[in-house]
Amino acid sequence: MPNDNSTRGYPLPHPDNIAREDAQRIREAIEQISADMTAMEGDSAVASETVVGIVRLATEAEANAGTSTAAVPVVKRVKDMISAGISATVPSAISTAIANLVGTAPTTLDTLGEIAAAIENDRDTMDVLNAAIGAKLSKSANLSDLTNVATARTNLGLAALALKATIDSAALIADGVITYAKLASGAVSTVADFCSNTASKLLSVNSLWGSAAPLAISGASGTVSLDFASRLNFHVQATGNITLVPTNLKDGQAFGIRISKGTASLTIALGNQSSPDAATWYPIGGTAPTTTDQYVYLSGQRIADTILYSGGKIA
Secondary structure, eight states: OOOOBOTTOOBOOOTTSOHHHHHHHHHHHHHHHHHHHHHHTSOOOBOOSSOOOBOEEOOHHHHHHTOOSSEEOOHHHHHHHHHHHHHHHHHHHHHHHHHHHHTTOOGGGSSHHHHHHHHHTOHHHHHHHHHHHHTSOOGGGTTTTOSOHHHHHHHTTOTTTOHHHHHHHOOOOOTTOOOGGGSOTTOBOOHHHHHHTOOOOBOOHHHHHHHHSOEEEEEEEEEEEEETTTOSEEEEEEEEEEEEEEESOOTTOEEEEEEEESSTTOOEEEOOBOSSSOBEEEETTSSOOOOOSSEEEEEEEEETTEEEEEEEEOO
């Protein structure tokens, strides 16, 4: 007897079946459909930020309280509440601001038009204003019209710098003149300064190559912390199974790790970075390199929260 079913699993009749068989299959299909309809008549899920379902409109009290997280406010009610709030506070705030601006001015001088008319009709006031304006600095003069440049420089806290005199008398520094001896103590970056990125100092050839030199970690076993605030590359000499866990690996930083194992059977695992921020290891190409040889090399680069790496045994 052919057993055709619908996509939902309901038994279907078939031309090759006898009537009694198809009648039984139709009965079973009706029973399954009835069960599905009953299930669909159950309570629908209540809608939330993550679930699609029934939405309940908020009552007026809930809308006014503004504390319900399950009911949705009606748009008109929200609009009415906003309009009521504006009409209750904004006009009063505007009136208060205008009153503060006017202050204790007499009613004959409490508008801009009245003030302009009063000044225009008062020659003495106009003369005083013109004299005050004439004493102001000219923008186009770029401070060249100051009556006492030295006093102005003192008032600005620039007297000790004597900028103009220093610049006028300074000689150009020839190539190769600046040496470590002529720099302030601590102005040149050390290896630690460069690796930790915690100081704004001058770079030197020594600090750059010193940062690149692999840091040797001998007798390594268990969890091995690779602190990239101290060095850019590492040479791990393992005496047991190890798990390499980086710290302070910065976004965009590249690295190289050589692992020398006492025996080829020792295992190498990679632990994700958690300090000062999280980063996860991912092999380039999707397949982790072979690390079962006695000498292994891994290289990679951190990009955002991903540590991309490749490598394998050293032939």
